[in-house]
Amino acid sequence: MAAAIGFSFTSVITAATGLFIEPISREFGWSRALVSSGVSITAILTFLGSPLFGTFIDKWGTRRMAIPGLALMALVIASLSLLTGSTWQWFAVWTVYGLAALATKSTVWTAAVNSTFTAGRGLGLGLVLSGSALAQAVTPPLADFLIKSFGWRNAFVWLGLGWGTIAILLCLAWLRDGYDIIRRAREAAGANGSAAPLMDVPGLTVAQAWRDPDLWRIAISTFIIMTATIALVVHQIPILVEVGVDRTTAAAYAGLAGLVGIVGKLVTGALLDRYSARWVGGLTILATSTTYVLLLWPGAPTLAIVAAMMINGYAGGTKLQLVGYLTAAYTGMRKFGTIFGAMASLIAAGSGLGPVLGGWIHDRWGTYEPLLWGAFGLTLVSSLLLFGLRAYPVWSKPEGAAAPA
Structure with a gap:
């Protein structure tokens, strides 16, 4: 629960950005691409810093990363209420937010689960990463209510300090992981100063991971699907308004999609524990x-629009769960933090490219249709890459060598 709520808070600003685009653009006269750039600035910093912060996880564990990061993130979100219209101030605030995001991104929460669970890892990841679906479900209608009731400035304060405080308190009380278990065992054995890595278990080295073709397939597939789906998440409110849905109803649809996303993560988690992830992942992304x-669909009926949001909520919300599970399955836990840190860089690159690309497409052509056509093609490619994965390695030998499953 602590990790799920902590991860949900890291997804709040992405889920809320679409609702802040119009009031901020109207007040400051900014383009949609500029207002969308905050998420992209975060993504750039995450892309650059994730491998380094992944090594910190291997060294210190997740608790020592997550709690300070959540505190800084809460303060920065609240500080967006102080915007004056200066683009330099906008860039500076989002730069600090990006630093906080490095300590709270999916690498932290997936490492917490993967270091603790084995047989139930898929469902464990589903439960924790349902936090992002929770944010997607609650944030749009909540942000819409806060903006209408208190203005967009106070809405940032409520989202930052309110949600952030809950996440911090839960993590202080309950966030524990396999790294903590190993650390306490070493301290009890009088090996507190041991230079051995915390996760001294079988798995690939970083050099071996760079040469693994399956990891390259996972990495490329992840970058592609993140570019497509985050563009839709950030711009979903304007996209729905463009096809004829009013703003309040669009926010309700986005929230409903988030609730369906929770179901998707749990069902996908259970399937990952029973069936090959290449088929589960490939079919799930294909459905997106x-x-x-x-x-x-020209003049799409309400039922079609609702169906689109439900499918996207169910299938698209599993992407972080899939990459976390697949990375652990194909690399082992020996250097999971460092290796998944590199994956997180690609997640960040796609997350940063998608929103700005979506905003630029609308600014250039005055419609989101080219974005939707491009996202359709990218999703097909992403699913095909996962279908081509080989069988899992077996991480049972003490030397960390892998045998074919």
């Missing part, structure tokens, strides 16, 4: 492509 087809 129908979202864009339905949104491109």
Whole structure:
């Protein structure tokens, strides 16, 4: 629960950005690409810093990263209420937010689960990463209510300090992981000063991971699907308004999609514990492509629009769960933090490119149709890459060598 709520807070600003685009653009005269750039600035810093912060996880564990990061993130979100219209101030605030995000991104929460669970790892990841679906469900209608009731400035304060405080308190009380278990065992054995890594278990080295073709497939697939889906998440409110849905109803649809996303993560987690992730992941991501087809339907009926949001919420929300599970399955836990830190860089690159690309497309053509067509093609490619993965290695030998499953 602590990790799920902590991860939900890291997804709040992404889920809320679409609702802040219009009031901020109207007040300061900014383009949609500029207002969307905050998420992209965060993504750039995450792309650059994730490998380094991944090594910190291997060295210190997740608790010592997550709690300070959540505190800084809460303060920065609240500080967005002080915007004056200066683009330099906008860039500076988001730069600090990006530093906080490095300590609270998916690498931290997936490492907490993967270091603790084995047989139930898929469902464990599903439960924790449902936090992002929770944020997607609650944030749009909540942010819409706060903006209408208190203005966009106070809405940032409520989202930052309110949600952030809950996440911090839960993590202080309950966030523990496999790194903590190993650390306490060493201290009890009088090996507090041991130079051995915390996760001294079988798995690939960083050099071996760089040469693994399956990891390259996972990495490329992840970058592609993040570019497509985060563009839709950030711009979903304007996209729905463009196809004829009023703003309040659009926020309700986005929230409903988030609730369906929770179901998707739990079902996918249970399937990952029973069936090959290449089939579970490939089919799940393939289903996401129908979202864009339905949104491109001229004069689409309400049922089609609702179906599009439900499918996207169910399938698209599992992408972090899939990459976390697949990375641990194909690399082992020996250097998981460092290796998944590199994966997180690609997640950040796609997350940063998607929103700005979506804003630029709308500014350039005055419509989101080119974005939806491009996202449809990218989703198909992403699913095909996962279908081509080989069988899992077996991480049972003490030397960390892998045998074919």
